[in-house]
Structure formats: structure tokens, C-alpha cells
Amino acid sequence: MKVFISADIEGIADLASFTEAGNDNPQLYTRGMIQMSKEVGAVCRGALSAGADFVAVKDAHGYGLNIMHEYLPEPVTLIRGEVKNPYSMVGGINKSYDAVMFVGYHDAAGQNGNPMAHTISSRRIREITINGAPASEMTLFSYAAAYLGIPTVFVSGDAGICDKASLANPKIVTCCTKIGIGGAVASLHPAVVERMLEDAAERALRMGHDGPMSPLPPEFRVTVAYQKHFDAEHASYYPGAYKTDAHTVEFKHNDYYEVLRFFHFVL
Numbered sequence: 001m002k003v004f005i006s007a008d009i010e011g012i013a014d015l016a017s018f019t020e021a022g023n024d025n026p027q028l029y030t031r032g033m034i035q036m037s038k039e040v041g042a043v044c045r046g047a048l049s050a051g052a053d054f055v056a057v058k059d060a061h062g063y064g065l066n067i068m069h070e071y072l073p074e075p076v077t078l079i080r081g082e083v084k085n086p087y088s089m090v091g092g093i094n095k096s097y098d099a100v101m102f103v104g105y106h107d108a109a110g111q112n113g114n115p116m117a118h119t120i121s122s123r124r125i126r127e128i129t130i131n132g133a134p135a136s137e138m139t140l141f142s143y144a145a146a147y148l149g150i151p152t153v154f155v156s157g158d159a160g161i162c163d164k165a166s167l168a169n170p171k172i173v174t175c176c177t178k179i180g181i182g183g184a185v186a187s188l189h190p191a192v193v194e195r196m197l198e199d200a201a202e203r204a205l206r207m208g209h210d211g212p213m214s215p216l217p218p219e220f221r222v223t224v225a226y227q228k229h230f231d232a233e234h235a236s237y238y239p240g241a242y243k244t245d246a247h248t249v250e251f252k253h254n255d256y257y258e259v260l261r262f263f264h265f266v267l
Helices: 026-049 137-147 159-168 190-207 229-235 256-266
Strands: 002-007 054-059 077-079 099-105 125-130 152-158 173-181 184-187 220-226 242-245 248-253
Touching: 002 026, 026 054, 026 099, 026 152, 026 190, 099 137, 099 190, 125 137, 137 152, 137 159, 137 256, 152 159, 152 190, 159 173, 173 190, 220 229, 220 256, 229 242, 229 248, 248 256
Parallel strands: 002 054, 002 099, 054 077, 099 152, 152 173
Antiparallel strands: 125 220, 173 184, 220 248, 242 248
């Protein structure tokens, strides 16, 4: 069994501010990186205990230079850095994988499940929708996995993203690391979260899944609403895209890879 893990940081236990997820405060960021590494390590241990014979982890936050490999089990392959292709946060995935797991994910831009709720860029993106529904990073890249025929079996992160994953497919095993309360979070102790993650990841893979997270829609109508009107102007020149208002562009296609290509150039 081959397992692909995509790991983000804003859904990691305890983290409550973007300051803890970037270079503005090296001390806080280092703590966030360590906790991210520990949580990913816990999920990897669960995957290996469930019988995975190959586990790959994509460091999917920012420039992809957050996870410390020494916190992961020795058999795990770590993909660091930016892959620079449309698969982005699941860069390196291919049809040979049997399951995908999302670790440290978070609620979408425009949602209130986490003080760090965003989709791709909190500075540039106000909201992304797919067929009228707000789209999180998990939405974007679980669809990418489904496009390759790979089921999403596990999601960890804030309560908002876990709830949405369960609504998308009740068979997905989720593990909530924290609950957003306005500009704050309430989190279990990190050591408790790590034990929960290991158990939940093993359970998710032992359950078995017959197909992707959900059938892909026959067509994708995507909107991207930008914080700045000139970003929408720029994106509107992508082939097939057009502005619906000063801040928003729309793009339609029935091939999800073309949607990923659109995101690759306009986000």
C-alpha cells in the first residue's frame, strides 16, 4: 500500500496566528515547524502500523521547507521545496498511490473556523468557490487526488475543515486538533493530539476505501475573489477566464486538470 500525505501548518495544534507560521517571528515559527513535524510523524507512524509499505510526505506549507525529516519515521520519503506544477500541495502524487491523507489543514477563506482560515494566500485571496460552494485547500487538492483515482481517507486540522470533510464524505476519518474562537483557538495538549493522530491515521487506512472522496462534478465553475481589484484584472487574461466584478474572475471547464492549471497561474 502506497500512501501520500500532504501537510500544512495552519491546522496544527495550538497555532493561532500567521506569526507562528512564517518568518516574522523565528522563535514562534520554529515551534510551529517542530509541532508540524511531530504531527506529520504521528500520522506516518499510523500509516506504517496499518501496513503501508511506502509513505511519501509533501511539505505543502509556503516554500515547502518546514518539516524536519528527523521527526519522521525512517522509512518515510519527504518531498521538500516547491514542485512548480499544477498539483502544488500534492506535488509528487501519481496514480500509483492507494490513498491520500491531509494533515494540518484548515478552514477556507471567508470561513470562521480558524483565525488563520484562508485558501492559498490570505493576503491576495478573499474567497474561492467551486460550483457555488466555498473551496478550501483540501477541496482543491482532494479533487486533484480524485482526478487520479486516489481516495482521500484522512483529514486532520481545525474543527471547520474536519466538519467539511465529513460532510463531503462521511467515510473520511477526521482528527480535530483545535477549535477556533474568534481570533483565538482552543487546543488539546500537543502530546494528546499526536496520539490521536496516530490512532486515527491507522484506523483510516485499515478501513479501506473503494473510490475517490466523491465523484467529480461533470463541470467546474470556479470563481476567485481577490483582495485587490488589480489582481482580478491580471487573472482575467488567463485563457477562458473573465471578470464578473472588479474583484472576481470566473473560469469554467469540465477537465479538473485544466482547473488546476488555472489555479497554478492565477493564485
